[in-house]
Amino acid sequence: MLKLRWALAAVLLFLVVAVDFTSKMMSILADGVLVAGVIAILLPVIKKNL
Secondary structure, three states, X not given: OHHHHHHHHHHHHHHHHHHHHHHHHHHHHHHHXXXXXXXXXXXXXXXXXX
């Protein structure tokens, strides 16, 4: 029973780190998509002014 508790605690700690890491990666990817969208919208305006 003691080994099961240690294993469960290790899994929960891993999940805490994994969720935090995944959350950061998804935030970075979402920011990248938004920046790419802004660039795609403004690119014709920038090219027209040059």
